[in-house]
Amino acid sequence: MDKKKLSFNARAIHAGSQHCPETGAHIAPVYRTSTFVIENVERAIRLGYGEEEGYAYGRFGNPTVDALQKKVAALENAEASLAAASGMSAITTALFANLKKGDHLVAGDIIYGCTYGFVRDILPKYSIEVTMVNTAETESVKKAMKSNTKVVYIETPCNPVLRITDIKAVAEIAHTRGALLFVDSTYATPYLQRPLELGADIVLHSATKYLNGHGDVLGGIIAGSKKLIDNIRKPYMEWIGGVISPMDASEISKGIKTLGARMEIHCANARKIADFLEEHEMVEKVLYPGCESHPQHELAKIQMKDFGGMMSFNVKGGFEAGKALINSVELISLATSLGCVDSLIQHSPSMSHAALSRTEREAAGIAEGQVRLSAGIEEAEHLIADLDQAMAQVKKKLNI
Numbered sequence: 001m002d003k004k005k006l007s008f009n010a011r012a013i014h015a016g017s018q019h020c021p022e023t024g025a026h027i028a029p030v031y032r033t034s035t036f037v038i039e040n041v042e043r044a045i046r047l048g049y050g051e052e053e054g055y056a057y058g059r060f061g062n063p064t065v066d067a068l069q070k071k072v073a074a075l076e077n078a079e080a081s082l083a084a085a086s087g088m089s090a091i092t093t094a095l096f097a098n099l100k101k102g103d104h105l106v107a108g109d110i111i112y113g114c115t116y117g118f119v120r121d122i123l124p125k126y127s128i129e130v131t132m133v134n135t136a137e138t139e140s141v142k143k144a145m146k147s148n149t150k151v152v153y154i155e156t157p158c159n160p161v162l163r164i165t166d167i168k169a170v171a172e173i174a175h176t177r178g179a180l181l182f183v184d185s186t187y188a189t190p191y192l193q194r195p196l197e198l199g200a201d202i203v204l205h206s207a208t209k210y211l212n213g214h215g216d217v218l219g220g221i222i223a224g225s226k227k228l229i230d231n232i233r234k235p236y237m238e239w240i241g242g243v244i245s246p247m248d249a250s251e252i253s254k255g256i257k258t259l260g261a262r263m264e265i266h267c268a269n270a271r272k273i274a275d276f277l278e279e280h281e282m283v284e285k286v287l288y289p290g291c292e293s294h295p296q297h298e299l300a301k302i303q304m305k306d307f308g309g310m311m312s313f314n315v316k317g318g319f320e321a322g323k324a325l326i327n328s329v330e331l332i333s334l335a336t337s338l339g340c341v342d343s344l345i346q347h348s349p350s351m352s353h354a355a356l357s358r359t360e361r362e363a364a365g366i367a368e369g370q371v372r373l374s375a376g377i378e379e380a381e382h383l384i385a386d387l388d389q390a391m392a393q394v395k396k397k398l399n400i
């Protein structure tokens with residue numbers, strides 16, 4: 001059987017997962033070890049020079065981590081992938097490995113908050129020039145390109161306003177200028193979108209979110225060609241050291257087995273909730289790529305299999321109303337993560353994007369009453385009922 005030809009769920013379950021060859025254990029044990037015993041010094045030397053495949057030390061490789069890397073590579077249709085201790089470890093290591101003093105980076109102007117901080121405040125300290133643009137406008141990306149541009153960095157759908165960037169078009173622009181395209185595909189997961197198939201060079205994930213799906217570990221993924229991944233692994237990941245623990249890698253591998261099944265429910269729930277919110281008197285605007293009102297709805301339809309489980313919406317009554325809403329939910333949890341089996345909600349202006357000034361938020365489309373919802377896999381009727389009762393409380397409290 002050609003395992004490469006298996007469909008998504010079969011690959012999610014089987015790729016990289018092995019039964020234990022020694023004991024026959026159906027689920028292979030987690031290799032909880034920091035180092036590996038080597039037969040003799042000659043082999044140690046060959047391992048050190050990379051002349052022979054094998055394990056020598058936990059920061060350089062671990063079988064449980066390898067299993068996760070194989071699984072994600074199979075799902076992203078990548079030659080190789082590299083796991084990291086967190087999404088930020090994956091993002092920063094991949095960028096450091098591909099940028100040096102005097103290079104230029106073009107990045108999206110609305111991206112995950114810590115990525116935004118890294119790109120804006122840290123890269124320039126290493127004399128790496130950065131231009132941030134609205135990557136949903138392909139022309140802006142083209143204009144921002146310089147002769148020393150080495151990487152174009154986009155997030156699609158992006159956090160928190162769910163803007164969609166045309167991966168194929170931006171890949172073409174980057175490649176014409178000899179630059180690489182990096183895509184943070186955390187919101188979409190490989191179930192809904194595969195950036196490498198659309199021309200991207202590197203795809204990044206916070207595995208903390210949908211890939212693991214259960215909210216109990218941090219992790220990150222970098223996937224791409226063997227050449228690019230090898231270059232990031234050795235020496236950057238090995239020397240910077242942000243590797244994932246085998247226990248966490250094992251949790252993420254387990255989570256991924258149900259990714260397809262979970263995403264189906266996340267998407268169906270988000271659609272029902274978005275429809276409900278679009279009709280609600282307390283809601284001014286819903287930002288969900290699945291809504292026809294979304295400015296890049298047509299592009300999302302082409303680029304993604306479905307529209308995902310994330311949405312933002314603007315509550316009538318501004319800043320205080322947004323805060324009151326997230327304080328009033330009962331089943332949905334007030335928390336700043338996403339992509340979990342249970343539903344999470346946050347108020348972007350006072351939480352994830354509090355560091356931006358009101359003017360910066362306005363320019364980014366983050367309204368003062370904007371709330372971000374990560375629809376879980378609880379039955380949609382319960383989530384809708386919870387939002388409805390919370391809206392009623394806001395309406396009463398603010399006398400709207």
Ligand SMILES: *Cc1c(COP(=O)(O)O)cnc(C)c1O
Pocket residue numbers: 086087088089112115155159184186187205206207208209218219220338
């Ligand atoms: C959470 C997140 C990150 C950072 O990942 P961590 O695992 O928290 O380090 C990066 N990008 C996006 C889109 C995210 O949602």
